[in-house]
Amino acid sequence: MTAPSESSAREPDEPAPDDGRVRTLERPEPATAAETIRWGLEAEALVTVFGRCTVEYEGRAASELGAGERHLLLKPDGGALVHTAEGQQPVNWQPPGCVHAVEPREGTLEVRSTRSTPAEELLVSFEETLHVGVFAMSEPDQLSIVGTEADLRERLLEEPSLLEPGFQPLAIERQTPAGAVDVFGEDRAGRTVIVELKRRRAGPDAVSQLRRYVDALERDLHTATDLRGILVAPSVTERAERLLAEHGLEFVALEPPRE
Amino acid sequence: MTAPSESSAREPDEPAPDDGRVRTLERPEPATAAETIRWGLEAEALVTVFGRCTVEYEGRAASELGAGERHLLLKPDGGALVHTAEGQQPVNWQPPGCVHAVEPREGTLEVRSTRSTPAEELLVSFEETLHVGVFAMSEPDQLSIVGTEADLRERLLEEPSLLEPGFQPLAIERQTPAGAVDVFGEDRAGRTVIVELKRRRAGPDAVSQLRRYVDALERDLHTATDLRGILVAPSVTERAERLLAEHGLEFVALEPPRE
DNA sequence: CCCTCCATATCGTCG
DNA sequence: CGACGATGTGGAGGG
Numbered sequence: 001m002t003a004p005s006e007s008s009a010r011e012p013d014e015p016a017p018d019d020g021r022v023r024t025l026e027r028p029e030p031a032t033a034a035e036t037i038r039w040g041l042e043a044e045a046l047v048t049v050f051g052r053c054t055v056e057y058e059g060r061a062a063s064e065l066g067a068g069e070r071h072l073l074l075k076p077d078g079g080a081l082v083h084t085a086e087g088q089q090p091v092n093w094q095p096p097g098c099v100h101a102v103e104p105r106e107g108t109l110e111v112r113s114t115r116s117t118p119a120e121e122l123l124v125s126f127e128e129t130l131h132v133g134v135f136a137m138s139e140p141d142q143l144s145i146v147g148t149e150a151d152l153r154e155r156l157l158e159e160p161s162l163l164e165p166g167f168q169p170l171a172i173e174r175q176t177p178a179g180a181v182d183v184f185g186e187d188r189a190g191r192t193v194i195v196e197l198k199r200r201r202a203g204p205d206a207v208s209q210l211r212r213y214v215d216a217l218e219r220d221l222h223t224a225t226d227l228r229g230i231l232v233a234p235s236v237t238e239r240a241e242r243l244l245a246e247h248g249l250e251f252v253a254l255e256p257p258r259e
Numbered sequence: 260m261t262a263p264s265e266s267s268a269r270e271p272d273e274p275a276p277d278d279g280r281v282r283t284l285e286r287p288e289p290a291t292a293a294e295t296i297r298w299g300l301e302a303e304a305l306v307t308v309f310g311r312c313t314v315e316y317e318g319r320a321a322s323e324l325g326a327g328e329r330h331l332l333l334k335p336d337g338g339a340l341v342h343t344a345e346g347q348q349p350v351n352w353q354p355p356g357c358v359h360a361v362e363p364r365e366g367t368l369e370v371r372s373t374r375s376t377p378a379e380e381l382l383v384s385f386e387e388t389l390h391v392g393v394f395a396m397s398e399p400d401q402l403s404i405v406g407t408e409a410d411l412r413e414r415l416l417e418e419p420s421l422l423e424p425g426f427q428p429l430a431i432e433r434q435t436p437a438g439a440v441d442v443f444g445e446d447r448a449g450r451t452v453i454v455e456l457k458r459r460r461a462g463p464d465a466v467s468q469l470r471r472y473v474d475a476l477e478r479d480l481h482t483a484t485d486l487r488g489i490l491v492a493p494s495v496t497e498r499a500e501r502l503l504a505e506h507g508l509e510f511v512a513l514e515p516p517r518e
Numbered sequence: 519c520c521c522t523c524c525a526t527a528t529c530g531t532c533g
Numbered sequence: 534c535g536a537c538g539a540t541g542t543g544g545a546g547g548g
Contacts, residue, residue, distance in 0.1 A: 071305055083332065096346065
């Protein structure tokens with residue numbers, strides 16, 4: 001890795017400038033790193049550690065990862081993420097709510113994150129600590145998102161004829177012995193209609209889900225003949241389409257709104 | 260945020276030491292930041308940007324996020340992750356395979372990640388760039404993990420009597436019109452057995468899946484009476500248990516091995 | 519807590 | 534590239 005311009009010299013352990021929101025260490029000694037990381041976690045900051053490390057996990061499953069350069073993210077809510085060069089998902093992690101413990105140990109820096117229910121532990125051992133970053137975070141801002149299944153449901157409720165002329169929605173999340181139905185209503189002829197919504201192309205799972213609700217409601221209402229199940233999604237896979245036909249279920253193409 | 264020890268002064272834009280594996284910038288100008296980030300991406304390094312920014316996404320859905328301090332991770336494989344103080348998941352992201360573009364623009368630093376199929380774009384606009392990090396990553400190391408569904412299957416195949424005395428596995432991933440069956444075999448009486456495995460407590464979804472396979476194979480083999488469907492998992496939920504009973508399916512408790 | 523289900527799910531594998 | 538199912542799925546909402 002060749003730098004694009006000249007680098008200034010700064011001794012190991014010498015902290016980078018602290019403007020009150022960022023603090024960094026370059027190649028710190030384990031003891032120095034541990035002190036700064038603990039301080040950052042105490043201050044509810046986001047802490048990063050980059051270096052050569054091994055990772056061990058034990059809990060719902062168990063895993064081992066040999067030595068390599070990794071990027072560790074410690075969140076103020078107790079979450080931990082270990083990222084490698086590849087993949088959107090962290091190679092190892094710990095969910096929010098964990099307790100982070102940082103200890104220098106035999107020349108290495110050990111970061112241990114633990115929780116109970118379920119009992120889980122993540123251990124990241126840095127044999128080389130190349131960078132520590134402490135970043136002051138702002139209060140969380142609300143993410144606004146459109147194009148979800150809830151948006152698709154709103155679209156259908158605002159314009160029920162998108163399902164078919166004469167459709168009348170009567171309830172959302174109506175309970176059945178098999179779970180809650182997305183949209184429950186009646187068609188023009190007064191027949192009960194059960195709608196299962198999917199925000200994207202639907203597969204066999206979606207059909208099974210719809211089938212469960214229809215079965216449950218047929219048993220519950222003893223009205224086997226006058227019950228329709230309709231899958232609403234942008235499209236269906238071929239196997240899903242066959243499953244729908246086999247069980248007398250229907251499909252209506254509809255996309256979630258984009259605004 | 261009060262530092263645990265004295266900070267040295269370093270001017271903005273003055274790069275931190277470059278030992279060939281880490282390079283950082285503190286409070287860089289947008290143009291300087293863009294240059295270093297481009298250089299880092301070019302070098303297949305992992306690049307981080309911390310600062311105050313807004314985030315916009317448009318693609319499979321669409322989202323907006325107001326200004327706040329966030330941590331951006333740009334991966335050499337083309338992935339992007341925007342992390343806030345909270346949550347294990349990034350608040351916004353882009354999967355691997357994207358093209359990252361970095362531009363200074365009207366006093367801000369814009370990072371844009373795009374891909375096609377599906378067409379998606381993520382735009383992170385930093386109104387304040389507080390830190391840039393460039394980290395040289397090692398080649399990926401294999402993660403070894405135990406306790407998966409595959410491990411549970413191996414356990415069952417090595418000791419078929421764990422299902423029941425006399426069980427004989429005949430195939431794994433046997434194809435049916437509804438998909439592949441986890442384990443396919445015969446019981447002591449010569450009846451066909453379909454096994455669906457779950458590494459953790461099983462819910463209604465797992466029962467539906469098993470039911471689909473049993474239905475498909477009954478139609479395919481025309482042997483409605485001599486076909487058994489067995490769900491193998493550490494445990495089942497109450498609703499799943501009722502669904503199993505309703506459809507004449509069975510349950511056997513078994514956990515994935517831990518070593 | 520458990521249960522249930524959505525997700526810009528992501529990821530691997532297979533056709 | 535699409536389909537299909539596993540995931541240490543995570544996260545939200547309800548009981």
